[in-house]
Amino acid sequence: MKLPLIDIVPRMRRMISHPEAMTPALLTSAVAGLVEGLALAALLPAISSLAADEAWWGLTTPGWLVVFAVLALVSVALNFVKDQRNYRVAMDFLRSIHRLVGDQVSRQPLGWFARPLAGRLSRMVSSELMTTGEIFAHMIGPLVSRIVTATVVIVAAWFWSPWLGLVLTLAVPVFLVITLCSTALARKGGRIHEPDEEELADRIVEYAQCQGALRSCGHSEDFAPLTAALDNAVASKKKSLWIETLGLLLSGAVTQGVIVALIAVTGTLAVDGTLEPVPALAFIGLALQFTSTLSAITEGAMGLETRRPLLDSIDGVLTAEPLAEPDTPARLTAPGSVELRGVTFGYTPDAPVVRDLSFEVPTGSMVALVGPSGSGKTTVEKLISRFHDVDSGEVFVGGVPVTRQTTEQLMAQLSMVFQDVYLFDDTLEANIAVGREGASTAEIRHAAELAGVTEIAARLPEGWATQVGEGGKALSGGERQRVAIARALVKQAPVVLLDEATSALDVENEAHIVASVEQLRKDATLLVVAHRLDTIAKADSIVLLTADGQIEAQGTHEELLAAEGTYTRFWNHLHHAQGWTLVDR
Template sequence: MVSDPPGMTRATAISVVSGVLEGLALAALLPAISALATDDTWWGLGTGGWIIVLAVLAVLSFACNAVKERWNYAVALDFLKSIHRLVGDQVARQPLGWFSRPLAGKLSRMVSSELMNTGSIFAHMMGPLVAKLATATVLVVVAWFWDPLLGLVLTVSVPLFVLITVGAASLIRRGGRIHEPDEVVLADRIVEYAQCQGTLRSCGRSEDFAPLIDAMENARASKKRALWSETSGLMLSGVVSQGVIVVLITVTGSLAVAGTLAPIPAMAFIGLSLQFTSTLTAIAEGVMGLETRRPMLDSIDEVLTAEPLPEPGTPAELTAPGEVELRGVTFSYGGAGDVPVLRDLSLEVPAGSMVALVGPSGSGKTTVEKLISRFYDADAGEVLVGGVPVTDQTTEQLMAQLSMVFQDVYLFDDSLEANIAVGREGATGEEIRHAAELAGVTGIAERLPEGWETQVGEGGKALSGGERQRVAIARALVKQAPIVLLDEATSALDVENEAHVVASVEALRETATVLVIAHRLDTIAKADLIVLLTDDGRVEGYGTHDELMAAGGTYTRFWNRLHHAQGWRLVDR
């Protein structure tokens, strides 16, 4: 996950050298103290010689630590840069349906605070942990030279310490599994609460949003439960460290009393033992720190290992440009075992035609358009665009054929003109203004304080829902894609601008194939073909308006109800 593996190797190597130097410096205290107390030579050097050795080791250790910190920070920054790039690339390769999952809170945490905390693994944990391991190894080796029995005690304490540390880490990991899911839910609820302020305030519920309150309570409760497990792990690790200290002091004292070890060297070794257990404690803290960051690494791994929809390496040759066809399509959002939204659905949209999808809510109209744009893959059957199955086309090739105007329009935090221009790179100002005129965006620009250069805000919050959709229609006009998928949501468009919508649809059908989820009488009546869906996702019938009206049945009842509803007027009495 780093772009410079040699840099990581260098950082690890310098950490090892730093740990070895620290271990040698601590080990040198044994003969240095003994030489100072006895005024004799130890291991060939007197007091002055050992002071020089300690001074040299101190200088080398200082220089090595400075380099270690620099190189470990470089690795951490490289890791952050690489992860941002990898996550961005992976997200860009996911099918559009992947983003319908509750990912907003999770992704925002991942690429902000969690990612910074993960980067601290390299900056503050890995290097020190490697250094402390090297220090402990040097101390064990020196202890064997100093006194084999003491070396044996230190050696035996290491596997015991490892076993206890593994157990403590397991308890901390268990604590993470307890509270992490509820924290993810809490993050999602916070994002939801912020995004739905308009609805909540209109209902007088902005101060008592139950889902957020429940999520906060669940997160607090799970955090308390997790705290018991994590605290137990830390206490277990601490008890073992203190136990090792007691054993080492007891053994050293026993040797001194028995006369096997002189008092001064025994005191020096006790000091070394304290440093050894301090080193083991630092190692345990490093391992615990890594465990607390495991959920972050797991969440990053979940994104990086998410499987995108398979696609070929090269574009396919389109045999019927502008055509759309579904052949026996069955699909459910929960997978093949769930209740299907579409059942054995087949329909053809000839090139250059306008086909209207009509049917009750939940009949799968929007799902049809999402399958065409490959938000998901069908469980059975085939979806063809341009005469070729969408599964045989690259994402770029498929998207180049489609313009999508759905109900959930998103505008970028940029100018009004830039949001239209995003439809096609290189579009001229004249093309942008012409599309804007057809879609009714010119009137929007005229009322905004800075006209075309007005910033529309994140998501287009400076505009109404109907205005955002008109901007999206202008994008489709600018893109000039051969196929347009349109969800004509009446809730987002007022009567005053209905003429602009009708003009936009007429302009689109002159140059493109239009598949529209139709709600307006004019759009339905003018369609070349109307496909009527049942509430269980089947095709009940299709034909022109006159043909379906002549046949009677469901379409006639649907048309009459819609005509009656759209004939309502508000009057004064």
């Protein structure tokens, strides 16, 4: 079991831009505690001098008053400097953590974001951030000061009377045990409620993002997952509070017991003549302040423990390991090509999605991936984009394994148009321009024309300057995909990965997307998760996947039809489905 300061200070040191500022802040806190301890220790000789009207430790009562005045002035100045330095470190933390988290997130593989992170990340950099910032501003500095103060008082008590020094020294392990028990209870309480609060945050984000679907189903006011998450969060928070309250009650009870013991020992020493009455009363006052300081140390330690889960969340992001990549770009031996060699991959270790895949997409060709739902078609494109590293085998882009390329080099070769298109809360034109930095207006408009975005701009209230909303909510799904294809056209990447999900599109959007695919084919290598008959038939090569993620057949459309196997049945099924029409009777 660790004391709070042992690991929290080094972890916070990694989270600020100027870690060297922590040392003078902690030293100032320690010196402020030293001065406060000296002031408390001076009470015994000062009161003894006042009661006996004689010098104690070389000073009379006026001399001790001067000492108190000097210590008070020094303490005020030190506390001002201490607070200033501690707040400076805390503000550095608040400024730095957004950049550190942002930099770390930007280095993670894209598959990392498939985890339920939205709620946790939003809490981490918003409401929880200020709470975490309090660790240094209001907790670590005062905790260091109080520890030093208690140490000075113990040392002074030994000089005054070995018996009193022994009594105060024996109180320390008692409070140490209290601190360890109380922080353990606080940690246990945090482990109980923190997962449910993260789940609640995720459900709130989900509830906000899925309002359209919820309202269409009549569940906008009774979303069961959100209600269940809220109930679980409330129940676990209550349980957590009871456990943390138990820690506070334990701390309070033992503190009172130690105070009674100190008073009893002091009274006994006064009765048997070991202590004079007035110094004994002064020591009782000192003991009360001493136990109050120890109790404040325990409460501060518990406060740190209640914030430890927040620090753990930030630390979990900052220490997440990005996919390994080289420091310098590789030399591409076959620009524009894609190849998979014996690739096996699963999102969980014991459940492979694709198995021993081997196929090639030559430069300038178009390859269609077809197969039943769940056969791993989209997973293949994500492996090429290095959302994840394969479990076995190798993925090549440009003739070089993706693991030997820098992220920037790999992404420069790829344009990805997947089903879950995301548009930024910016103008229509800016969302296309993000495809390539420095693209001219003419290039943007030309790509938009080819992808059918020009007519979208024509009917929007502010044309190209229209804000499309967060995620592109002002546009339909098909229109968002057209914008994504325009991005790909602007980027002019040598390889385009396209998930041609046209089954849910209207005739107009489908026609534009088909035309865009033809345009992309002129200038780039295409790997298409194909759903349309025309796209499949026009591909230079077709890769047919089985339901368990293996390659059943490869070849041209004519070759696979001639084989009269699964592909023929699949083709006939699509052909008959496409021929369905609605009739009025």
